[in-house]
Amino acid sequence: METMRVQDVTPNDLPWKIRYDASRCTLCGSCVSACSFRAIEAKVERRRMVFSESELPEPKARFSAVPVIRQVKSVKNYCRGCGICEKVCPNDAIRPERNPDTRHPIVTRCLGGDSIKRGGRKNLESTVRTLDKIRVGRISQMTDPSLDAQRHTFDLLAPFGRILPPQKLPLGVGPEGLLRTEGSTPPVRWIYPVVIGDMSIGALSWRMWEAVAMATAYLNEECGLPVRMCSGEGGVPVRLLKSRYLKYMILQIASGHFGWNRIAKAMPHMIEDPAGVLIKIGQGAKPGDGGLLMAQKVAEHIQAIRGVPKADLLSPPNHQGLYSIEESVQKMFLSFNAAFKFRVPVAIKVAASSTSVSVFNNLVRDPYNIVGGFFLDGIDGGTGAAHEVSLDHTGHPIVSKLRDCYLAAVAQGRQGQIPLWAAGGLGKTGDLAADAFKMIALGANGVFSGKLILQMAGCVGNDQGRCNACNTGLCPVGITTQEPPLVHRLDPERVAQNIVNYFLAMDTELKKLMAPIGNSSLPVGRSDALVATDRAVADKLQIQYVC
Amino acid sequence: MCRIGAIKSLDFVHPSMALQLMQSQQKGHDNSGFAMVMHDLGGIFENYKKLPTLSMAATDEGVRLAEDILHEAGFQRVLQWVPETNPQPGLDINAMPNYVFETFDYPKHLRNGEKKEQEDLLLDMRLKLREALEPNEEGFVYSFWPDVVTLKEIGDPRDIGTYFNLWQPDDKFTARVITAQCRQNTNYDIVRYAAHPFHLQGYTALANGENTFYLKNVEFQRKLHRGYIGFESDSQCFLYTLHYVHHELGWPLRYYKHVVTPLPFEEIEQREDREQLKAIRQSLAHLEINGPNTIIGVLPDHSMFTCCDAKKLRPVVIGRDEKTVVISSEVCGINEVLPERDWETDIYPNEREIVAIGNDLEVQRWKQ
Ligand code: SF4
Ligand code: SF4
Numbered sequence: 001m002e003t004m005r006v007q008d009v010t011p012n013d014l015p016w017k018i019r020y021d022a023s024r025c026t027l028c029g030s031c032v033s034a035c036s037f038r039a040i041e042a043k044v045e046r047r048r049m050v051f052s053e054s055e056l057p058e059p060k061a062r063f064s065a066v067p068v069i070r071q072v073k074s075v076k077n078y079c080r081g082c083g084i085c086e087k088v089c090p091n092d093a094i095r096p097e098r099n100p101d102t103r104h105p106i107v108t109r110c111l112g113g114d115s116i117k118r119g120g121r122k123n124l125e126s127t128v129r130t131l132d133k134i135r136v137g138r139i140s141q142m143t144d145p146s147l148d149a150q151r152h153t154f155d156l157l158a159p160f161g162r163i164l165p166p167q168k169l170p171l172g173v174g175p176e177g178l179l180r181t182e183g184s185t186p187p188v189r190w191i192y193p194v195v196i197g198d199m200s201i202g203a204l205s206w207r208m209w210e211a212v213a214m215a216t217a218y219l220n221e222e223c224g225l226p227v228r229m230c231s232g233e234g235g236v237p238v239r240l241l242k243s244r245y246l247k248y249m250i251l252q253i254a255s256g257h258f259g260w261n262r263i264a265k266a267m268p269h270m271i272e273d274p275a276g277v278l279i280k281i282g283q284g285a286k287p288g289d290g291g292l293l294m295a296q297k298v299a300e301h302i303q304a305i306r307g308v309p310k311a312d313l314l315s316p317p318n319h320q321g322l323y324s325i326e327e328s329v330q331k332m333f334l335s336f337n338a339a340f341k342f343r344v345p346v347a348i349k350v351a352a353s354s355t356s357v358s359v360f361n362n363l364v365r366d367p368y369n370i371v372g373g374f375f376l377d378g379i380d381g382g383t384g385a386a387h388e389v390s391l392d393h394t395g396h397p398i399v400s401k402l403r404d405c406y407l408a409a410v411a412q413g414r415q416g417q418i419p420l421w422a423a424g425g426l427g428k429t430g431d432l433a434a435d436a437f438k439m440i441a442l443g444a445n446g447v448f449s450g451k452l453i454l455q456m457a458g459c460v461g462n463d464q465g466r467c468n469a470c471n472t473g474l475c476p477v478g479i480t481t482q483e484p485p486l487v488h489r490l491d492p493e494r495v496a497q498n499i500v501n502y503f504l505a506m507d508t509e510l511k512k513l514m515a516p517i518g519n520s521s522l523p524v525g526r527s528d529a530l531v532a533t534d535r536a537v538a539d540k541l542q543i544q545y546v547c
Numbered sequence: 548m549c550r551i552g553a554i555k556s557l558d559f560v561h562p563s564m565a566l567q568l569m570q571s572q573q574k575g576h577d578n579s580g581f582a583m584v585m586h587d588l589g590g591i592f593e594n595y596k597k598l599p600t601l602s603m604a605a606t607d608e609g610v611r612l613a614e615d616i617l618h619e620a621g622f623q624r625v626l627q628w629v630p631e632t633n634p635q636p637g638l639d640i641n642a643m644p645n646y647v648f649e650t651f652d653y654p655k656h657l658r659n660g661e662k663k664e665q666e667d668l669l670l671d672m673r674l675k676l677r678e679a680l681e682p683n684e685e686g687f688v689y690s691f692w693p694d695v696v697t698l699k700e701i702g703d704p705r706d707i708g709t710y711f712n713l714w715q716p717d718d719k720f721t722a723r724v725i726t727a728q729c730r731q732n733t734n735y736d737i738v739r740y741a742a743h744p745f746h747l748q749g750y751t752a753l754a755n756g757e758n759t760f761y762l763k764n765v766e767f768q769r770k771l772h773r774g775y776i777g778f779e780s781d782s783q784c785f786l787y788t789l790h791y792v793h794h795e796l797g798w799p800l801r802y803y804k805h806v807v808t809p810l811p812f813e814e815i816e817q818r819e820d821r822e823q824l825k826a827i828r829q830s831l832a833h834l835e836i837n838g839p840n841t842i843i844g845v846l847p848d849h850s851m852f853t854c855c856d857a858k859k860l861r862p863v864v865i866g867r868d869e870k871t872v873v874i875s876s877e878v879c880g881i882n883e884v885l886p887e888r889d890w891e892t893d894i895y896p897n898e899r900e901i902v903a904i905g906n907d908l909e910v911q912r913w914k915q
Contacts, residue, residue: 140759140838152858155811159829166796166830171823177799179823188829190812413770416832518759519837520857521809528762 009111011071013103015465016081016096018071024093027067031085031094036474036486039079040094043070069094075108082460082467084476098464105388116388117292119470119480120461121285121425121451122380123392129428130399130537134438137531137546140518149508149515156510156522157226158446159419160250160276161188161345161372186369187345189275192219192227193522194436194506196499197423197450198252198278198349200234200259202293202302202313203384203470208457208479211492213240215499216248225503228275230448233291233315235259235305241266246274252349253336254280256291256315258306267339276372277336277346284377284424286386287351287395291315294385296473299482333370347373352396352424360405364414373419375448376402380425382451384480385471398424399442403541406443406525415525419445427452428463432502433509442541443525454479456502457495550729551743551755551863552880553843555851555904556871559589559721562698566708568873568880569729573704580730581704582742584690584697584751585722587849591628592650592696598625599669600650602697603676604643604739605686612685613647613676620672621654630711630720640702640710643686648696666748670774687739690746694849696722699742704729724849728753741779745786748774748794749847752786755876756840756861760833764788767833771795785842788834793846800852801913802827803844804901807836808857810915843874852903859898865910866893872904 011017018040032042044065052058071079079096086095108116140146147154163186170183196216201209216229233254240246241263251274253260282288293302293313303310336346348371350359356376363371378398383391402422409415422444426435428451436447454461458477461467470480478490514520517529531546532538538545550572554560565583592600599622603613614624628648652658657665673691680686689697700707708714726744744753758764764784768775772795775787785807792803809828815821828835839860843853853863853874865874866881868888873881878893896902899915 140757147858153811153813157812159832163829163832164826166791169826169830171798171826173797173799177801178820179798179802179827181822181826185826188825190825410766410770413767415767416829518757518839520811521835521837523760523763523837524832525763525766526760 009073009075009107011073012099012101013107014071014075014078015099015102015104016079017099018069018079018085019095019097020069021093022066022068024091025069026091028090030088030090031069034084034088034476036084036476036481036483037080037082037469037472038077039072040069040085041072043068075104075111078104080467080469080476081465082469082476084460117294117385117471118388118391118468119383119385119472120468121382121391121463122395123463123465123468129425130397131426131435131438132429133534133537134530134532134541134543136437136441136513136517136529137544138529139516146518147515147520149511152515152520154511154514154520156193156507157190158193158421158522159188159416160191160228160347161419162186162369163188163417163419164369165414165417184342186372187343188372189345190226191275191446192225193440193446193510194227194432194503195250195421195446195448196227196229196453197448198230198232198250198280199384199450199453200232200252200293201237201305202234202258202297203232203480205475205478205481205487205490206301207487207490207492208454208495211457211490211495212453212499213245213249214492215496215503217245218496218500219503220248223500223504225507227503230278233258233280234293234302235262237305238262238266242269242271244272246270247272249274250276250278252278252280253332254291254315256313258308258313258315261307262305264339273340273344276344277340278349278373278375279332279336279346280349282349282351282377283383284351284379284381284395284398285383286390287353289386289390289394292385292471294471294473297480297482302482334368337370345372346370347375347419347421349375349377352376352378352398352401354396356396356401357404357408360418361408361412364409364412364418371418373421374405375421375423376405378422378424380428381423382454383470395424398422398426399439400540402439402444403442407542409443410525415443416445421446421448423448423450430455431509433506433513436506437510437513438530441523441526441529443527445522445524453499456498457490549743549755550876550880551727551753551841551843552873552875553724553726553753553845553851553853554871554873554884555724555908557723557908558870559718559723560725560871561716561718561721562713562725562727563708563716564884565725565727566704566713568875568884569704569727571879571883572875572877573729580699580701580742581707581727582697582699582730582744583725583727584695584744584746584845585725586695586751586845587723588694588696589721589723590717590719591626592694595626595650596694598650598652599691599693600648600696601676601688602690602695603647603686603688604645604700605647605680606644609680609686610645610647612679613688616676616679617651617672620668621656622651622672624649625652626650628720633710633712635709638702638706638710640700640706642700642702642710646698646711670748674774674776692746692749695746695749695751697744697746699739701739724845724851726751726753726843726845738779740777743780743782745780745783747786747790750786750790750794751845752782752789752842754782754785754840754842755863756856757781757838758784758836758840759838760836763833764836785836785840785844789844791834800846800903801901801915804854804899804913804915806831806834807842807854808898808915809835841876848906850903850905852901853896854901855896855898857898862895864893864895865902866890867908867910870908872908872910
């Protein structure tokens with residue numbers, strides 16, 4: 001017997017183990033060809049079979065070579081638990097099984113000498129979510145009747161743009177006793193309170209990105225929901241820049257400035273203004289980290305849109321300022337406001353942090369009235385690629401931070417002047433309407449969501465370590481990959497349809513939540529409508545504790 | 548639910564008319580209190596229209612404290628009227644020891660001063676008095692304003708009327724505008740300050756209904772003006788928004804409606820004045836009122852108006868004859884005080900309008 005080598009990687013070191021039933025397998029090969037991670041392979045096993053051919057038992061042994069499917073023992077091509085093999089197997093012969101005894105986090109570091117990179121979301125889930133300890137507990141019944149979700153009209157819209165304090169409105173009384181405008185106000189767009197979060201063309205496959213854009217256009221033009229989609233950092237196809245659909249897009253600029261060259265060049269040809277500009281300073285899933293697009297995903301069209309060669313694309317963690325970050329952000333605000341001649345609102349996205357309130361206060365006091373929104377992204381957000389340590393251990397939960405910002409505005413009598421938009425794990429349980437509604441009652445004007453959109457499209461990843469391989473360029477469902485065979489797995493029309501349907505369902509559900517509290521417009525800051533079943537949550541958020 | 552009513556007349560009318568107006572609606576409330584604000588005063592106050600009158604209910608100590616504070620500030624009393632009370636046994640009233648209606652002359656340096664300066668001082672004085680009397684509940688200061696008196700008390704409105712001898716008309720205590728409310732005490736402890744009508748710098752408002760955006764309103768109003776305090780009742784929010792829109796921002800009254808019950812965005816987009824309406828909706832989003840309610844308001848020029856929520860969940864009726872216009876939660880109240888009027892001219896205001904009654908009793912209806 002060979003000496004055992006304990007250091008060799010075996011499936012029981014890995015996060016997922018493949019359960020394979022040779023007796024059901026017809027060796028069609030579907031699973032092996034479908035596994036984008038090459039985590040399973042066809043092998044030949046030596047088998048011994050004992051048999052007897054005579055009337056009385058006369059055992060003989062026969063050895064034969066049997067083709068089987070086996071798990072690859074490698075920390076590179078390891079099984080992600082995506083379940084695609086199971087999906088394609090006609091005979092239920094194979095499936096991944098979670099390995100609670102995995103040594104993967106240790107083994108990978110030991111073998112690679114480098115930090116672990118991953119995509120998706122945080123994988124350290126321990127307690128019940130804060131939002132699930134909150135209920136809509138103030139029900140209108142007698143003196144203030146509930147509304148009828150089917151019959152009444154509801155104003156489900158949220159502002160994107162800088163809102164002036166009432167005493168600063170340039171309104172004067174005209175000769176007929178009517179107000180007239182005597183000056184200009186910053187641009188404000190009233191949009192659907194759920195923005196499709198910023199996912200770049202690059203992080204997403206072109207099919208996926210197009211599907212989202214298609215859903216956005218459909219929601220606007222056919223369903224009457226003014227949903228906006230944020231481009232993410234990485235530019236926008238020129239065809240879209242020059243089309244009338246640009247008005248549904250919020251263009252993002254982040255520290256890498258990827259894609260802005262093209263956007264700038266397309267400006268003279270734009271027939272519509274974009275919905276807005278979002279300056280990304282930080283991201284909730286990996287605060288303090290810059291963007292990361294691994295070379296595997298920098299396909300030809302990405303090189304063209306971004307104007308870069310095939311290489312790892314890193315956005316620095318900071319916008320490079322001349323003197324200070326505030327100054328550079330201020331400059332960016334000015335230049336983007338000016339670029340679109342002050343017709344397009346410009347907002348900022350930051351990662352939630354213990355310091356968010358100070359940042360927000362600084363912006364609220366901005367004397368130029370150019371900050372058109374504060375997008376606050378919490379720890380539970382998603383990302384295309386990040387270092388695992390950032391993903392799991394850095395960041396700040398969104399719920400209390402959003403509330404802190406709102407209350408900071410209230411303390412100054414400036415609520416609503418810089419619209420607050422919140423994200424980071426909203427809709428994690430699949431129910432975005434409830435999460436969005438609670439965040440709105442806590443003070444958000446609206447929410448944004450990216451990860452959930454991917455899940456609508458068919459992403460199989462989850463918070464318990466399933467898949468989350470978005471960084472590899474091998475997304476098994478064609479969402480976060482640029483590999484043509486994988487991308488073709490995704491049917492963009494079906495994706496668009498799913499997104500549209502989800503939004504329609506969510507719209508009904510939001511109304512179902514507004515009706516019982518008797519509100520026909522969004523109850524921004526109506527924390528009296530909420531109760532908490534947890535004392536600490538109630539205290540922190542300043543809402544009623546109930547049990 | 549509260550019941551509210553208002554009378555505006557070319558002649559001076561006595562509060563007995565307001566009591567009658569409210570009495571017939573008593574099934575609609577729980578008889579837990581009665582409050583009224585009178586504007587454009589007649590009788591003993593008629594000759595002092597330009598001078599502020601203090602309306603308060605207080606203990607002896609409270610009266611002393613208040614008078615000291617006013618004298619110290621240079622105010623000089625020119626008139627005092629103490630209503631004769633009728634404390635029969637068995638009356639359901641939670642009376643205070645003293646009810647004070649005193650008219651003062653301004654401190655010397657302000658007698659010919661700017662109107663704004665005088666107005667600011669009157670408000671500051673009222674706030675100061677209120678603060679001084681608050682700690683031991685020494686008294687409740689309801690209004691301190693020229694040509695306005697306020698009376699509020701806890702108890703059965705009928706008994707309150709008896710206690711103050713208000714069932715007997717006379718020509719001493721009269722006004723051309725009287726707003727009144729009978730209380731339904733639901734959400735709040737029985738607090739005198741929680742009874743509308745509320746008054747601030749010549750503006751009076753009273754409401755029937757709920758304001759489900761109360762918290763949003765309060766959080767915003769607290770920072771808008773030093774006079775926006777108390778918030779014992781959600782109806783105070785209606786007054787403060789009225790004061791803010793009309794007095795502070797200087798916008799015409801019709802925009803009050805656009806602030807409290809803004810048009811849906813879809814409708815705003817169809818309108819020529821969408822730019823202004825959107826700006827209003829944006830910047831004053833936290834003053835929106837949601838929930839069923841009707842508001843009656845009086846402006847400093849004594850004109851009166853009413854409007855209701857955007858779904859007309861809580862309506863009012865307006866009845867009138869040549870000399871009087873009456874607004875009431877229920878039409879039975881109007882039948883009581885204006886039995887001879889032409890019913891066909893009654894107005895049931897639409898959910899999208901403000902009905903304004905000028906000093907010549909001309910009724911204007913502004914569609915939002
Ligand atoms: S679960 Fe996914 S990664 Fe694992 S073997 Fe099956 S297809 Fe490959
Ligand atoms: S299915 Fe694709 S998008 Fe979803 S976690 Fe896996 S790699 Fe990422």
